Amino acid sequence: MSDILDKLKSISPCYVELSETVLFGQMWHRNVLSTRERSLITVAALTVLNRLEQLPFHLELARKNGLSVEQLSELITHLAFYGGWPVAASALERLALMADKELR
Structure with a gap:
């Protein structure tokens, strides 16, 4: 996704997973x-x-x-x-x- 998330992955894998799956995976792709x-x-x-x-x-x-x-x-x-x-x-x-x- 980004260099920022790559850097954060080692200290907060849960945050990165939520960012990738919920924020950028689900929210950004809703049709509304x-x-x-x-x-x-x-x-x-x-x-x-x-x-x-x-x-x-x-x-x-x-x-x-x-x-x-x-x-x-x-x-x-x-x-x-x-x-x-x-x-x-x-x-x-x-x-x-x-x-x-x-x-x-």
């Missing part, structure tokens, strides 16, 4: 919301909660799920008014790093 919509929701939640450690993984996943850098930028800018200017600035910084990496 698309993976694109789930990515929007997840990036929004991580941004306003200032969970910057998890944000790069989910920004990349959002790109794989069909969201453009422009759409993610618009989402984060919109969130600045609801979650706060500092958390939006931090999220936009992570988005810029990802976008720069994509251009290489």
Whole structure:
């Protein structure tokens, strides 16, 4: 699934198993919301909660799920008014790093 889960597997195999089977295995594949919509929701939640450690993984996943850098930028800018200017600035910084990496 990700390098993060691989690192956590040795100290908490149960957490990794639940992440892989329940969160990413079941929740992300329910038909009520698309993976694109789930990515929007997840990036929004991580941004306003200032969970910057998890944000790069989910920004990349959002790109794989069909969201453009422009759409993610618009989402984060919109969130600045609801979650706060500092958390939006931090999220936009992570988005810029990802976008720069994509251009290489």
